[in-house]
Amino acid sequence: MVTDKEAAKEPCPAVDADLVQRLRDCYDTFMAAEPRILRRKMNRQLSYQACEDVAHEAYLKVARKVMKGQLGPDVQLAGYLRRTSRNLALDTLRQQARLSSLEETGLHMAVPGQRRSADDFDPMEELVVPTIDAMPLSRPRKVVQLQSQGLDDRQISEVLGIETDRVQRDRYSALIELRGRLGGYIRDGHRKKTTRRVEKDR
Known part of the structure; x- marks a missing residue:
């Protein structure tokens, strides 16, 4: 004892x-x-x-x-x-x-x-999510983390206690950083499409 x-x-x-x-x-x-x-x-x-x-x-x-x-x-x-x-x-x-x-x-x-072939490769799970986790702690990072987990803007705003327009601005900031970090994995053609889409949503 x-x-x-x-x-x-x-x-x-x-x-x-x-x-x-x-x-x-x-x-x-x-x-x-x-x-x-x-x-x-x-x-x-x-x-x-x-x-x-x-x-x-x-x-x-x-x-x-x-x-x-x-x-x-x-x-x-x-x-x-x-x-x-x-x-x-x-x-x-x-x-x-x-x-x-x-x-x-x-x-x-x-x-x-375990994943056994290249066909089972999940870009979101293998590339995007780890890159988000490696971002500096910030609200934009929290926004894209929640989005990557399936939450929509309304749910994200409720979890973080912010307005949906603030969610959209934070996501835009995070996407700019993510594009920089993932640039080596994005094909040129897709990078241009993604850039135009983000600028349109801004």
């Missing part, structure tokens, strides 16, 4: 207050978008409620790591939360597959695995 004196001697983990605040700031955005994204990623094999549960569990799992000092200040929280929720969703599907195989011998549910 551990006495109070012995417990007092155990060093407390160093908790990064800024990281804790960033995690808190992520909650509404993450929980608003992740269940819908998870359901799509899992080929609708999980119910929306199950995806909500997985997203919440993922957030709590990451929160525990933050509070234990297991994540450094440079961690990309949005990406880390997404990876954690995807892994938990896959574990849930595998568990369902095992239960199903017990009930129906020889029948196994297909579980999404």
Whole structure:
């Protein structure tokens, strides 16, 4: 049995207050978008409620790591939360597959695995989202993060507490920065079309 004196001697983990605040700031955005994204990623094999549960569990799992000092200040929280929720969703599907195989011998549910071919390459997931996560912390970054997660202008304005015209201006600023960062991946013809479209929307 551990006495109070012995417990007092155990060093407390160093908790990064800024990281804790960033995690808190992520909650509404993450929980608003992740269940819908998870359901799509899992080929609708999980119910929306199950995806909500997985997203919440993922957030709590990451929160525990933050509070234990297991994540450094440079961690990309949005990406880390997404990876954690995807892994938990896959574990849930595998568990369902095992239960199903017990009930129906020889029948196994297909579980999404790693990408295996170039045809499965997802530019949004592989290029755009990581580039957004690497942008400096700002409201324009939050706007395009929310948009990349499927929220429309009205939903974004509600989450951030700003007017929709401010959402549009912030998105324009973010798109200029994103075009600069992703310039090497954009073909010349498409870059011109994109530029004209953005200027028209301005």
